[in-house]
Amino acid sequence: MKQKELLLSAILAPAVSQAMAAQAAGGKLEDGGRPNVIVILADDVGYGDLQCYGARNVATPNVNRLAAGGIRFTDCHAAAATSTPSRYGLLTGQYPWRRKDTDIAAGDAGMIIRPEQYTLADMFKSRGYATAAVGKWHLGLGDKTGEQDWNAPLPAALGDLGFDYSYIMAATADRVPCVFIENGAVANYDPQAPIQVSYRQNFAGEPTGKANPELLYNLKPSHGHDMAIVNGISRIGYMKGGGRALWKDENIADSIVAHAVRFIEANRQQPFFLYFATNDIHVPRFPHERFRGHNVMGLRGDAIVQFDWSVGRIMETLDRLGLADNTLVVLTSDNGPVVDDGYADRAEELLQGHKPAGPLRGNKYSAFEGGTAVPLIVRWPAQIRGGQESHALISQIDFMSSFGSLIHAVVPRNANPDGTSCLEALLGREGGGRQYVIEQSNAHVLSVRTPRWKYIEPNNGPAMITWGPKIETGNSPLPQLYDMAKEPYEKDNVAPQNPSVVHEMQEILRSERAKQP
Secondary structure, three states, rough: OHHHHHHHOOOOHHHHHHHHHHHHHOOOOOOOOOOEEEEEEOOOOOOOHHHHOOOOOOOOHHHHHHHHHOOEEEEOOOOOHHHHHHHHHHHHOOOOHHHHOOOOOOOOOOOOOOOOOOOOOEEEEEEEEOEEEEEEOOOOOOOOOOOOOOOOOOOOOOHOOOOOEEEEOOOOOOOOOOOEOOOOEEEOOOOOOOOOOEEOOOOOOOOOOOOOOOHHOOOOOOOOOOOEEEEOOOOOEEEEOHOOOOOOOOHHHHHHHHHHHHHHHHHOOOEEEEEEOOOOOOOOOOOOOOOOOOOOOHHHHHHHHHHHHHHHHHHHHHHOOOOOOOOEEEEEEEEOOOOOEEEEOOOOOOOOOOOOOOOOOOOOOOOHHOOOOEEEEOOOOOOOOOOOEEOOOOHHHHHHHHHHHHHHOOOOOOOOOOOOHHHHHOOOOOOOOOOOEEEEOOOOOEEEEOOEEEEEEOOOOOEEEOOOOHHHHHHHOOEEEEEEEOOOOOOOOOOOHHHHHHHHHHHHHHHHHHHHO
């Protein structure tokens, strides 16, 4: 771990802003004209979950305001239909299917993005930006899986990936360890309650959701999620200790927003890059009591409202500090939506006409469009005219190339292997956009999406997810081709009528697979 991380990890919370400001000093760009960049990455927010994308039963006024001041994209795609591989692609510019270790990570996974890899944060840092990651990480920490000592500074963490400052959840809220990691060490560490984590067996005497359901006073599982109990909610994996470092789910949004705001305040005098990855709308859904119990869709609706509040707090901070005009804000999601993903929160029965994936077929995990088609909003008042809608084909895999073009970064030859610059499209100018994107389902089935066509390669897997969620996988033993311009729900497989298009799509996949990683 870098020495500056070891020093910062020992600083108390009230002094964090001063530490970050000092850390960023001396890194100003010569011309001072490049924008701050904030990537707001939602979790499991579907194409139809936001009001400005047609959501029913929920108001998202802050996201609406962001869209009204910029561009709302209708054809943006995550690299994968699940969290870890999607985030890997966004931060590295490499398709996750090129590596075998980018599936959904356990909470004790070793670093999936290796320190020697070039990242989006490295790129911004190379151009004098202060950099931070706040919120959900889910890309592993430490050198090796299952060998982390959570009671000491981690030997490999986000400081090795280009982030000056980090305040993160190691994985997801439904996986242990249920503590925040600040600059590579457990935040608010409690020496009286040393932390132990295992994904193999429980610790003697520790209750579990399966054996002790009477202890689940906040949420109970609907399937799985019945191991360690933290804050009256059972999780995936086993954990002992933590003490005062343990989070309370209802306070997660407040905590990560506070740290993001503090970073912005500390670095308002120089350009900064903030990767702000919220926990909403991922399970377990247990928002703060300010939001809980108010939405007709229950906890999932409450969580969407809490996410919108988080966006509003970031925007208010930019306005208050006079930074809004020259800050490029990107809002998107890591993958498509899921309704019942392991907790008995009545999300399925309370939808009441709301369609989380909007007009699209499939959800998180799926090869159908609902798995990877995500919202994308871009706002930069100094350069982008508000109120626009763009139909350009965009992939999150291109963020490094696009932002690199914006700030005139020089990217190493072997970095960002699959990205291409879509800057013109992101800024609302004519041109830009991709000719095709590659998408990956939870079962590693690949699809090709062009502005008109969607091709899903043959797969003999089950038609439905088998472990709990009521989601179509998109698997079929036959090639699937859909004309998205005519029928975005992917109902009519027109592969037999269009053999030349099928062949073209298959050649794209062959060509991509043949490239060296």
